[in-house]
Amino acid sequence: MKPRVATVWLGGCSGCHMSFLDMDERLIELADKIELVYSPIADVKQFPMNVDVALVEGAVSNNENEELAHLIRRNAKFVLSFGDCATTGNVTAMRNQFSPDEIIHRAYVELAEADPTIPSEFMTIAKLLPQAKPLHEVIPVDGFLHGCPPTPDQIWFAVSELLAGRTPVLPNAYLRYG
Amino acid sequence: MAILTLTINGEHVSGKDDESLLDIARQHDVHIPTLCHLDGLSDVGACRLCLVEVEGQSKLFPACTTKPQEGMVIRTDTERLKKYRRTIIELLASEGNHQCAVCVVNNHCELQNLAYDVDLQYVRFPYLYPKKELDATHEDFVIDRNRCVLCTRCVRVCHEVEGAHTWDIAGRGIDCTIIADMNQPWGTSASCTSCGKCVRVCPTGALFEKGQTVAEMEKQRDFLKYIVHARQKREWVAEQIEEE
Numbered sequence: 494m495k496p497r498v499a500t501v502w503l504g505g506c507s508g509c510h511m512s513f514l515d516m517d518e519r520l521i522e523l524a525d526k527i528e529l530v531y532s533p534i535a536d537v538k539q540f541p542m543n544v545d546v547a548l549v550e551g552a553v554s555n556n557e558n559e560e561l562a563h564l565i566r567r568n569a570k571f572v573l574s575f576g577d578c579a580t581t582g583n584v585t586a587m588r589n590q591f592s593p594d595e596i597i598h599r600a601y602v603e604l605a606e607a608d609p610t611i612p613s614e615f616m617t618i619a620k621l622l623p624q625a626k627p628l629h630e631v632i633p634v635d636g637f638l639h640g641c642p643p644t645p646d647q648i649w650f651a652v653s654e655l656l657a658g659r660t661p662v663l664p665n666a667y668l669r670y671g
Numbered sequence: 672m673a674i675l676t677l678t679i680n681g682e683h684v685s686g687k688d689d690e691s692l693l694d695i696a697r698q699h700d701v702h703i704p705t706l707c708h709l710d711g712l713s714d715v716g717a718c719r720l721c722l723v724e725v726e727g728q729s730k731l732f733p734a735c736t737t738k739p740q741e742g743m744v745i746r747t748d749t750e751r752l753k754k755y756r757r758t759i760i761e762l763l764a765s766e767g768n769h770q771c772a773v774c775v776v777n778n779h780c781e782l783q784n785l786a787y788d789v790d791l792q793y794v795r796f797p798y799l800y801p802k803k804e805l806d807a808t809h810e811d812f813v814i815d816r817n818r819c820v821l822c823t824r825c826v827r828v829c830h831e832v833e834g835a836h837t838w839d840i841a842g843r844g845i846d847c848t849i850i851a852d853m854n855q856p857w858g859t860s861a862s863c864t865s866c867g868k869c870v871r872v873c874p875t876g877a878l879f880e881k882g883q884t885v886a887e888m889e890k891q892r893d894f895l896k897y898i899v900h901a902r903q904k905r906e907w908v909a910e911q912i913e914e915e
Contacts, residue, residue, distance in 0.1 A: 580793055582800075583770050589800035590768070624800060629793055637792045641772035668787050671771025671778065671886070 496545040496656055499531035500575070501565060503558040504585040504625055505551025507533065509576035512642035513548070516649055526656055544569040546655050548638075548648075552578045552585035553631045557619035566632040571655060575648075577641040577670060579628040584641070586625045593621035636661055640669050677743040686739050693721055693734040696747060703747050704756060704785055707822035708735045709872055711895035713831060717823055720756055720785070723747045731755075757789040765796040766845065768803060768817035774876040777886035781874035782820060801845065808858030811881055812870050814849065819877040821847055825869035832898060837863040849877075868895075 502510060510533055516523070530544060531537045540561060547569035553562050565572060577583040588596050602609040612618055628634055638651050647667045654661035673688045679701050686695030691714065696703050706718035716733035723734045726744035734747070746752070763769075763782060771777050803816035823840065826849070830836040837860050841850045851857040870878040871890050879888055901907045 574793070577772055581764070581769075582798055583772055586798065586800060587768070587770055587773075589798075590802045627793070627798070630797060634793075639792075663792075665787065665790055668790060668792070669778075670783055670786065671774065 495526065495528045497530045497541070497543060498527040498652075499540065499544045499547040499565070499569065500529075500533070501531070501540070501547060501549045501551075501561065502533045503549060503551030503561065503579070503628070504554030505576065505578040506584070507550070508642040509548075509550040509578075510534070512576075512640075512645055513648055515645040517645070519645075519649055523652065540564050540568060542568050546571045546573065546652075548573050548575040548652075549579050549628055550575045552582045552625040552627060553622065554585055554625040555619035555621050559622060559631060562628060562631045571635045571660075572628075572632065573636045573638055573651060573655075573661075574628045574634050575638050576643050577639060580637050580639055581670070582625055582627045586627075589624040593623060596621065636663075638663070639667070641671050675739050675741045675743075677739050677741070677745060679745045680747055688739060690739065691735055692723060692732070692737045692739055692743075692745060695739055696723075696734060696745075701747055703734050704788055705735065706781060706785060706820065706874055707824065709824050709828075709892065709895065711832070711899040712824060712827045712872070715823060715827070717821065718759065720759055722752060722755060724749055724752065753789070757791065760786050760789050760791055761794045761796055763820050764791075764794045765798045766801065767820065768800060769875070773885055774818060775879045775883045775885065775888040776876040776890065779886070779889045780876065799845075803848070806851070806857050807881070808856035809860075809863070809865070810858065811865060812857070812867065812878060813881060814851075814857060814878050816848055816877065818875045819849055820875055821849070822874055824872040824874065825849065825878060828868045828872045828895070832895065833864060833866050833868050835862045835864050835866075838869060871895075 500510065500513065529535055530541045547565050549565060549572060553559050574580045578585045597611055601611050638647055640647060650667065651661040651663065674685050675688055676683060676685050679696055679699060684695060684699045693703055693708065704720045706720050708714055708721065714735040716736040719733060721734040722731040724746040725732055769782065771783060805815045807813045826838040826840060829838045837851050839850055840847055841854055842848050851860045852862055857863065870880060871892055871894065
């Protein structure tokens with residue numbers, strides 16, 4: 494059976510996923526080797542059971558991210574913090590000097606061009622946590638992939654190692670923040 | 672001045688008694704990581720990255736401010752020191768707001784390079800996200816205290832080399848912060864000569880020139896040794912120093 498791989502988009506800009514797609518023709522090779530069971534680029538609503546590898550982009554920024562993070566930890570064998578936001582909080586955590594109320598007010602009222610309303614009555618909108626956190630402050634993480642975004646070569650290395658059944662020990666040359 | 676003999680990492684070396692352990696180590700190609708030290712400025716032992724072990728002493732000594740003694744036996748790269756150095760970098764990361772991705776000195780940053788040196792995969796301590804002030808009131812420069820590691824190079828270069836003493840430190844512990852004059856907006860400082868030395872010596876993106884965007888700024892710090900050499904030796908020999 495092919496390894497079951499998931500990629501997840503928490504509080505990030507999706508740039509890490511763009512870099513993932515930048516692996517170009519290597520994606521064809523990858524598609525033969527893995528079963529992509531959950532991803533922003535696959536139409537799957539529920540994070541599935543028995544996932545072998547989960548690449549998690551973004552910081553844990555709202556209650557939906559937080560719930561999903563715990564579900565990922567329960568259902569996935571190997572969880573990789575995918576990029577700087579998952580690893581350090583990075584840009585997503587720049588809001589942490591302000592309260593969620595200040596941020597919501599800024600976004601929906603101060604900067605609104607029409608109809609300045611805080612969308613609190615909509616039950617479907619996730620609630621901001623007091624602070625955005627790196628993934629490892631919320632759940633135990635098995636590995637880290639750095640960079641904003643990580644380069645396609647870094648991602649290819651990590652994924653190849655994981656598919657070969659090894660824990661990716663990224664060489665120091667791949668350690669780069671920003 | 673006397674010549675002393677000491678042992679660094681098992682090698683016998685000699686050095687002058689008015690030099691620091693850091694000077695002597697570097698003369699013998701022994702790498703000790705530093706952050707607050709900068710050639711041309713006085714040493715204050717603020718960052719603690721250059722701590723070394725001295726045989727027979729239970730406490731550690733900062734190599735930059737410790738003078739050699741005859742027969743001293745020093746180790747610069749033990750597992751304990753490596754552990755402490757990594758911890759220091761982690762604490763610096765967690766006590767500031769360092770978002771490399773949006774920083775002017777991304778890829779040219781001394782803090783980043785130190786993190787790579789200690790192979791910092793992640794920070795074990797919770798990030799504190801302290802609320803820090805950014806001051807863009809100066810005509811040419813900005814101080815973003817989110818990126819400040821309190822090395823005090825700016826304070827020292829302004830006092831020791833420029834002679835203006837615009838910068839100082841206020842507060843204690845986690846509240847320590849760099850202030851201009853009497854804790855006022857930089858742009859209103861009467862003492863600042865706008866020479867830009869502080870900007871050039873800053874190891875991170877805490878001090879930068881206006882108009883610089885992400886990863887654009889590379890700091891040239893060589894100017895300092897020319898100035899210091901010129902003052903001490905009464906001669907301007909920038910090119911010769913460069914060749915050395």
